[in-house]
Amino acid sequence: AQSVTQLGSHVSVSEGALVLLRCNYSSSVPPYLFWYVQYPNQGLQLLLKYTTGATLVKGINGFEAEFKKSETSFHLTKPSAHMSDAAEYFCAVSGSGKLIFGQGTTLQVKP
């Protein structure tokens, strides 16, 4: 069975600082991995996805993630945080006919 674990329920960074949100996955088969963002009072929006091919995946709003099979990780990064990045971020793995989500990480961006 597939699962994901997000390390850290809350992350706080200063505006302009590096954003690093951690996600580790467990999967018995090569995984399909996703990062979603949820802004207050909104649904989830896809940031980026990894299926096959290039392990460094670029998404919207300057985010990217790298699939590392040896570390079973799919961490999300952004070089420079913006106030508008404050939101909840979810890592997910596709399996058993559904997306399985992590518990989410709330990103706070301080001015």
Place this chain on the structure above:
Amino acid sequence: DSGVTQTPKHLITATGQRVTLRCSPRSGDLSVYWYQQSLDQGLQFLIQYYNGEERAKGNILERFSAQQFPDLHSELNLSSLELGDSALYFCASSQLQGARNTGELFFGEGSRLTVL
């Protein structure tokens, strides 16, 4: 705008009552998923339909049921409501229905249910 429409956006009801949440998927998407989001449980998968047939089932209570109609819209029925059913219920749709690769899910804005 994801193209997924959910109604109602907000719903307040009493314990023991029954409610129906409605979802219209994106044009062309055959798969519909229902998720429940609460502070203590996070995002929990409830059930998936593909072209009218149930394809995957998650942590859905027996008091809850769902269906997908020929026009592909879906309804989630919640009955004998309890305080703990208060949550945000999301519908999502996708083009794929593979057991391993669901493809990208497009989410609606959710229906917030409050049970008093």
